[in-house]
Amino acid sequence: MPSSFGNRRRQSLRDRFHAIIERAGEWPADGLLIAGDLFEHDRVSRDTIQFLFSEFKSIPEVPVFIAPGNRDPFTPDSPYATETWPKNVFIFSKPQWIGYSVHDGAMTVHGFAFDAPHISRNPFGELQISKRQRSDVHVAVAHGSERGHQPPDKEEYAPFNAKDAAQDGLDYLALGHFHSVTPIEGDFNTTMYYSGSPEGHGLGDTGMRHYLEVEIKKGKTRVTPVPSSRIVYSSHRLECDGFESAQDVIEAIRNIAQQEEVRQIARIIYTGSLDPAIHSEMGLVYDAAAMDFEHLYLVDKTLPVEDYEELAREDTSLGAFARKLNDEIEAVDEAQRQRLERARHLGVAAFRAREVEIMGLERG
Secondary structure, eight states: OOHHHHHHHHHHHHHHHHHHHHHHHHTTOSOEEEOSOSSOTTTOOHHHHHHHHHHHHTOTTSOEEEOOOSSSOOOTTSHHHHSOOOTTEEEOOSSSOEEEEETTTTEEEEEOOOSSSSOSSOOTTOOOOOGGGTTSEEEEEEEOEEGGGOOTTSOOSSEEOHHHHOOTTOOEEEEESOSSOEEEOSSSSOEEEEOOOSSOOSTTSBSOOEEEEEEEETTEEEEEEEEOOSEEEEEEEEEOTTOOSHHHHHHHHHHHHTTSSSEEEEEEEEESEEOHHHHTTHHHHHHHHHTTSSEEEEEEOOEEOOOHHHHHTSSSHHHHHHHHHHHHHHHSOHHHHHHHHHHHHHHHHHHTTOOOOOOHHHHO
16 A cells, blocks of 8 residues: 555554543443554554543543563563553553552452563463452453454463353453454353454454444343444456446445445455456546545456357367357356356356356356
8 A cells, every 4th residue: 555545544543442431421431442463562652652641531531451472571671561651541451460559459450461572471261250249340351362252363361261261250351352343152250342443444344343332231241243343355356258348347336335434445356357448448447436435456366268169160179168168158148048058158168268257057
């Protein structure tokens, strides 16, 4: 992406963070839980730290609890350690559970910190809440990988099993690391959730993102995911067989733009066969369709349209196949023609060892 676009994305992230902070102050929330990866340790700027200070100071009555994760570990050179944070900010600093009691003891918030990109010890399963404490509200915030919900492409950090992390007396466990809203359910009483990131970070984070509003009353915990993305990432495959003009392609792409309520950063992969006359107008297609998106990637994986009549003249097994299908297509009614044309397309693709897209005809 051009640098100017990257600047706009960074500002969008700040705008979403500001909106969450504003909501926490207006609600008002009894606490704001940040389960790690608040910033990138290797890239964080002084201006970003100043922005965070300003945001946290704007809600002085709301305690903010930060459990540093693998991307923002609590290290000697981290801003968590070197800066003086607002008085309402509590930052966990060690890979062991520590509890802060707030609101005159009505709520205790437990948490731990990564002390390096790979934590030196994993404290999941070690949190203890004594019986005399259990009349209070207890919540915890931590960063790590719950094994039963680990995405296949996500690296493991501080891995744990949900049943080991849950315990009687712990009302809610706020988790960080996975980028999508993920409830962790099982045979235990503790409510556990990953909130995910409030904005997508790339094409691996498609669709709407959220933050969570959590209410705990009389031992009951209610979690409400709140849509927060101002821009969403999306990825699509556009089957081009049957398009008769560049306008058909433009309209198909514009329809994709209407699938989300907010603007998209979209990757659209053209597949199938595309007439050379349309292919020559793809610059026009991009310029016409791009205005409906925040940013648009077009990836061309189309194949030239086959001339089946010319192919049928070849004295080869492929030519014989084309002749047979051509003759059958001429002899059937319209209801059968589409299936035979698709069979011809798949057969020629198989002869040429090309990848093909699966369509409804094959599933039927």
